[in-house]
Amino acid sequence: MTIRTRLTLWYSSLLATVIIVFSVSLFNLLNWTWREQLLDTMRQTANNVLADIQFDKTTGDLTSRSNPFTLSSTIYSSVAIQVWAANGRLVASSEILRDIDKPFDPVGLNTMEPGWREIEYGGVRLLALTQPIIHKNGRWVGSIQLVASMSSIGDVLNRLVRVMIAVAIVALLLSFMVGTVIAGQALQPIDIISNAAKAITDADDLSKRIPYDGPPDELGQLTNTFNATLERLERLFLVQRRFVADVSHELRTPLTTIQGNLDLIKRMGNDPQSLADIDSEVKRMTRLVGDLLLLAQADSGRLPLRETIVDLESLMIEVYNQLKLISQEVEIKIVQLEPVRVKGDADRLKQLLINLITNAIKYTPPHGKIGLSVTNHDGYAWISVSDTGIGIPEEDLPHIFDRFYRVDKARDRKMGGFGLGLSIVSWIVEAHRGKITATSEEGKGSVFTVQLPAFESSMIPDSARETRIRMPAIRLPRPNAPHVESRITPDSKSIGSKTPDK
Numbered sequence: 001m002t003i004r005t006r007l008t009l010w011y012s013s014l015l016a017t018v019i020i021v022f023s024v025s026l027f028n029l030l031n032w033t034w035r036e037q038l039l040d041t042m043r044q045t046a047n048n049v050l051a052d053i054q055f056d057k058t059t060g061d062l063t064s065r066s067n068p069f070t071l072s073s074t075i076y077s078s079v080a081i082q083v084w085a086a087n088g089r090l091v092a093s094s095e096i097l098r099d100i101d102k103p104f105d106p107v108g109l110n111t112m113e114p115g116w117r118e119i120e121y122g123g124v125r126l127l128a129l130t131q132p133i134i135h136k137n138g139r140w141v142g143s144i145q146l147v148a149s150m151s152s153i154g155d156v157l158n159r160l161v162r163v164m165i166a167v168a169i170v171a172l173l174l175s176f177m178v179g180t181v182i183a184g185q186a187l188q189p190i191d192i193i194s195n196a197a198k199a200i201t202d203a204d205d206l207s208k209r210i211p212y213d214g215p216p217d218e219l220g221q222l223t224n225t226f227n228a229t230l231e232r233l234e235r236l237f238l239v240q241r242r243f244v245a246d247v248s249h250e251l252r253t254p255l256t257t258i259q260g261n262l263d264l265i266k267r268m269g270n271d272p273q274s275l276a277d278i279d280s281e282v283k284r285m286t287r288l289v290g291d292l293l294l295l296a297q298a299d300s301g302r303l304p305l306r307e308t309i310v311d312l313e314s315l316m317i318e319v320y321n322q323l324k325l326i327s328q329e330v331e332i333k334i335v336q337l338e339p340v341r342v343k344g345d346a347d348r349l350k351q352l353l354i355n356l357i358t359n360a361i362k363y364t365p366p367h368g369k370i371g372l373s374v375t376n377h378d379g380y381a382w383i384s385v386s387d388t389g390i391g392i393p394e395e396d397l398p399h400i401f402d403r404f405y406r407v408d409k410a411r412d413r414k415m416g417g418f419g420l421g422l423s424i425v426s427w428i429v430e431a432h433r434g435k436i437t438a439t440s441e442e443g444k445g446s447v448f449t450v451q452l453p454a455f456e457s458s459m460i461p462d463s464a465r466e467t468r469i470r471m472p473a474i475r476l477p478r479p480n481a482p483h484v485e486s487r488i489t490p491d492s493k494s495i496g497s498k499t500p501d502k
Contacts (some may be wrong), residue, residue: 004187008179015175016168023164027157034153038127039116042146045079046131053083053133055141062091062133062142083133084109085142104128104147112140118150125150189219193226206234247292254281294424305345305431309455312381313339315346316374319353329366332357335384340376341455344432352428355421356385356448364389364445376454383450392440400438401426 053062062085082103083091090101103109105117108130116129126147133142189212196210209230212223258281261274316337324332342349360370364387371386392400401422425448429436432452440446 003190004180004183007183007187008176011179011183012172012176016172019164019168019171023161023168027160027164030160031153031157034156035127035150038148038150038153039129042079042116042127042129042148043131045081046129046144046146049081049083049144050131050133053142053144055133055135061085079146079148082145082147083142084145086140091142103145105130105145109143109145119147121147125154189214189223193219193223197226200230206230206237247288251285251288254285257281288420292420305348307343308346310342310344310346310349311339312342312349312374312383312452313337315350316353316372316383319350319357320372323354323357323361327361327370330361330364330368330370332361332370332372334373335371335386336373336375338375340374340381342381342432342452343455344452348428348431352425352450353383353385355425356383356450359421360385360387360389360446360448363387368445379454379456381452381454383452384447385449386445386447388445391442391444392438392446393442397438397440401436 055062062083080094080097082093082097082100084103085091093100104121104126105119105128108115108117108128111130112132112134114129114131116127119126119128127150129146131144131146132140133144135141192212193210196208200206200208209227210223212220214220258278261271261278264274265271316334320332320334357370357372364370368388370388371384373382373384375382375384426436429450429452434450434452436451437449438446439449
């Protein structure tokens with residue numbers, strides 16, 4: 001069963017339920033109203049008759065104040081009346097009942113409480129009202145019994161039922177037809193979406209989008225979401241293709257080198273230089289595979305952080321003492337160092353500092369300078385790594401955190417980079433709920449700034465932390481320097497997205 005048919009049936013069923021409930025309620029309301037009106041008339045008539053009756057203490061008879069005791073049909077024309085004495089004698093009756101000498105409601109006649117009952121007499125439905133006659137001394141001396149036909153009410157109600165049934169059938173037929181048309185028009189965009197999706201699947205072309213020019217309702221939101229999903233899938237497929245191509249390219253060079261050296265050893269015998277080259281290339285591939293494994297585990301969420309309280313001041317000094325020994329031609333200097341602690345993984349934070357500083361060393365020419373700083377401001381720890389290196393072109397700056405992206409691929413390969421260092425840095429910062437920014441000016445150097453919640457502020461709930469006014473990242477005083485910022489986005493964590501060293 002199609003959605004269109006189900007919607008139409010649901011709509012028709014709901015309308016049928018409403019009609020049935022309304023009809024039953026209206027039927028009961030009219031039946032109760034008309035019966036109450038008839039009872040009110042009968043009660044008023046009983047009171048009028050009761051006011052005309054008097055009791056003779058001597059004989060015990062009921063008489064009329066205006067003898068003889070008659071119930072004029074002109075005065076009491078709406079109902080039929082019988083007056084019964086306590087001894088069971090019929091004292092008076094309406095002219096229409098002159099041939100009837102039995103009570104219509106014997107059960108009600110023998111009670112001393114007023115009441116009414118629906119009875120059937122001669123195949124006719126009647127409403128019988130019994131009003132006891134009580135003397136001043138509290139003695140029951142007789143009863144007044146009034147009857148009225150309910151055939152008129154029944155006839156009206158029967159006609160009403162037939163009219164309601166006819167109206168309900170017509171309304172249901174109309175609702176089914178109108179519901180079918182409306183459901184078809186409402187679901188037409190879904191057919192368009194389905195056909196467009198089928199065309200995209202058949203053509204294997206993720207660049208196509210679903211056209212929609214309707215209002216921004218639920219179907220419009222569905223279309224926008226579907227188009228956004230297609231855009232994201234297209235981007236991920238493109239990134240995956242580039243990722244496979246880049247990995248293949250990165251592995252092809254060291255494998256070619258290893259194969260060439262092995263061939264040379266086979267022909268010439270043991271060659272120390274060839275073995276050294278093989279060892280270098282194997283280590284290079286090991287680093288590449290290790291970085292790829294790290295990013296893959298991070299993307300899959302299988303790389304949890306071992307969080308402790310980390311002293312960034314001591315960690316920066318440790319990394320500084322380790323790296324200043326391998327950068328003889330570049331001057332590394334600690335510009336500013338303030339005590340600040342963060343809650344995070346010490347090993348990953350150390351890897352972050354090493355990647356940033358080694359990246360600066362790679363792209364800083366001899367006799368250049370690298371400045372390091374750790375500061376504490378407004379509940380955040382600020383890590384800054386600045387250099388006086390070659391800088392990053394403005395058009396490349398937005399892509400420096402993409403995997404395998406390199407500003408100058410030939411030069412970077414010569415320097416031994418894979419374009420994964422800054423991608424790992426970006427992931428570490430995001431995993432610690434931080435933010436990394438970069439500013440650069442070509443030919444003058446770059447500044448990478450990391451902002452992490454300090455240990456005291458990390459105790460604040462995330463909802464409260466989002467309301468804090470964030471301080472701008474520390475930048476070098478270079479006018480008109482382009483700027484890039486790495487934020488936590490789904491794409492930045494995709495294993496296929498490109499992320500470089502510079």
